[in-house]
Amino acid sequence: MRTERAQMEDRPDIVAVMVGIAVEGPYSYRVPPGMAVARGSIVAVPLGPRLIQGVVWGPPKDVVAHSRLRDIAHAYDVPQLSEELLKLVEWVAKYTLAAPGQVLRAVLRSTEALDAPKPVVAYRRTGREPEKLTPARLRVLDALMDDLAWPKSALIGATGVSPSVIDGLERAGAVEKLEMPPPPVVLPPDPDTDIATLSEAQQQALAQITALDPHQFGVALLDGVTGGGKTEVFFEAVADTLRAGRQALILLPEIALTNTFISRFTKRFGTKPAEWHSDMTPLQRARVWRGVLDGTVRAVVGARSALFLPFRELGMLVLDEEHDGAYKQADGITYHARDMAVVRAHLSNARVILSSATPSVETRNNANVGRYAHVLLTSRFAEASMPNITAIDMRIDGPEKGQWIAPLLAREVFAALDRGEQALLFLNRRGYAPLTLCKSCGHQYQCPDCSAWMVEHRFRGVLMCHHCGHEVRTPKVCEKCGDTESLTAVGPGIERIAEEAAARFPDAKRVILSSDMGSNAQLRERFSEIERGEFDLIIGTQLVSKGHHFEKLSVVGVLDADLGLAHGDPRAAEKTFQILTQVAGRAGRASKTGKAFLQTYHPDHAVMKAMVSGDREAFYAHELMAREAGGLPPFGRLAALIVSANEHDAAMNFAKKLLSAAPMADGVRLFGPADAPVAMVRGRHRVRLLAQSGKDFDLSGYVRFWLGSAEKVTGNLRVQVDIDPMSFM
């Protein structure tokens, strides 16, 4: 087969350009004389009245009269995108049913990055003395005695003079102005800076990873208990990749909150990693993006979107906490970063490390059947041991009415505080109370636009919908019956736990951590303070469950271990097991033995039993069996179709029509239409269809064919497709 590049040589003056907007395929453009482009070249093309960025995709797909085509406006002076990245765009589009242009937009994330970087203005001594010498001028000339060119900002910083002093020296001929290329956004990491002395178990784990051929695709599941030293192991694997001259990407689920990880990287590699996440300025983004493309950036630590950075020499991808739900993008392109990382590695002949103390059931299965190398770290590093886990049966040993902390847990928290250690109270629910109820008339405060209760946030004095963000001031009078003094808060949120903790442990230095307690920068600061031991009692949501290493923390209390189990979500058991293991794993990470307490009404549930006995294997075996019996992932495939509309009937009727238009296919089962568990969001009624198939069936292709042959949506109707849904709201 002739390559697309070869075909382009036949008609070099017409090419197909994929633009970074949600369109199905590339458009044809003329290459003006004197411009040289190839597949992967980044260009600007006219589209309607505007100029838009795109990428040369190959030879034109259709024959269009030359005279009707428009010219490529501009070819950027940057390296071409790699073949594997273009293939990734096509793959993700095909799999998730997104338009390829929409996926390409995830690649072209920085417009500024494509323009030549602005040079830095610098000054150098000429050797000529100015006629007039002021103290300020002298300071500048002294600084320049090294005969090097100093960037203007550095010179001002070092001497404290005003810019006019430097301008004056230039006019007097004593200094000359130069333009220098800007310094790299980060220095190249040095794989040999601070090589860890690995324990015996860690060395074995590393050897298993480095045994994977560095020039071939390969995946290792680094399956190790919390605090097992996984990070140290994958840092060494990253070092191995850097030594081999290839780039490395480390993905983290909550990068905006992790100071510690960045400083550990900096210590290990002698320089900060390039970062990639939503908290960056456009200029930082531009510099990192360009550095990744031109190869000056060798290692990136980023959020899931870093998967689409334009690496050209990618040799290793690491996903820390690979089970984490944050890797699934829920809107726009609904991709799962773990699965797409494996695809990208496959296209780039790179290695992947999936690291977790609680691997996803999918990944565990891949390791069980030998598709992934299974690398185990079964004990904690050094003297630290695994926490002791106890279930507190709330039916028998629960607290008094109106309280949420069971007596046993309260005693253990006291004891930890007495010993000068830290304790953590965990509840995965923001706000003060999930429901406000009128005791007189029974009225429940609901969001007008969503089928959800309004959650009271007492700290801010509002009721708030967690689906759409709608807020009202906390009412004093029931809006239905007008009664005063009749509104009550039902159930606890994290703020209510904090209130009880304040009453019970008044002398403890307490901190509340949840995502609405401040900006990312403020939260990062809180985490550092906790690490330094500045608080005794931490009260937090799932924010605190991830990756943090609090040395003094010895007692963890989970106030509602059953919280995730209630929904009709096939992943409920897995998610609950993961979050409980992660939270419990915060305890006793240094030398003290930690204790974790799970407050539950279902102490006999398989998840609670696995937690208490510490028998992870039993949990995975049980869960895999249940999934296999139900034909659920990883033994089958799922795709969700959410039909939404302003009117419930419109959504339901359209979903019924969709169902009747579904093509027959062996082994595909369709469920629904039924109201989605959250039946209304932002005023839109949601009806769900679910398609289930065997593992080896192309369910994406089936859904594409289905939607392509069904009636098109009109008006305010919308159909959203979620291949491999992770949440079932």
Ligand code: ADP
């Ligand atoms: P995990 O990533 O498995 O949760 P970490 O890599 O964070 O575990 O290790 C837990 C703690 O043990 C960290 O404080 C880390 O610095 C320390 N540690 C792990 N391995 C080593 C090692 N080889 N040398 C020194 N300290 C280590």
Ligand code: ZN
């Ligand atoms: Zn709402």
